[in-house]
Amino acid sequence: HACGHDGHTAMLMGVATLLACHRKQIPGTVKFIFQPAEEGGHGADRMVEAGVLENPRPEAIMAAHMTFWEAGTVAVHSGYAYLAADTFHIRVHGSGGHGCKPHECRDTLLAACKIVTDLQMVVARKVNPQDTATVSVGRIASGTKENIIPDYAELSGTVRTMEPEARERVIEGIHEICRGVCAGMGVTYELDYEKSCDPV
Secondary structure, eight states: OTTOHHHHHHHHHHHHHHHHHTGGGOOSOOOOOOOOSOSTTOHHHHHHHTTTTOSSOOSOOOOOOOOSSOTTOOOOOSSOOSOEEEEEEEEEEOBOEETTOGGGSBOHHHHHHHHHHHTHHHHHHHSOTTSOEEEEEEEEEEOSSTTEEOSEEEEEEEEEESSHHHHHHHHHHHHHHHHHHHHHHTOEEEEEEEEEEOOO
16 A cells, blocks of 8 residues: 555554563553554544444544655654545546547547646645645546547546645536536536545
């Protein structure tokens, strides 16, 4: 996994091992929580529902997460430390045909490519520059052969935001881009947007 969840498990196990060696010096109880399905699987919600924070109920809780800093760096942050992580899937519908007759087609792949480039305007022009937001397309799929304009194109990506208002403005901006591109190119779209997890 890109941000190293196997490392999270190893770190927590290392802390548990170290503290167990000093058990007699620790007043009270330390509870270790190995959280599965951190983002899209809503692992924390499932663990709370299963009662992991009861018997005993913690008086304080700490969490750790790996990130893209230099090895050996430890950072402590007050307030939000990690962004909301959302996922979107866009499917563009049109009418395909032979590549030598593009005037007879409704080119979904061209529309999808324009959506990808225009999505870069969402953060630049819809989100307050003092807020944190990213929109990244990580997948685009369409077509079966080099000389056939496809009937549909799909693209998927991730949105990361810190503030709820920025999140809503990004969602609104994605719709606006899709509506504008598709209206201009004579195609239609479907947007499936999933708010995977809130900021931490």
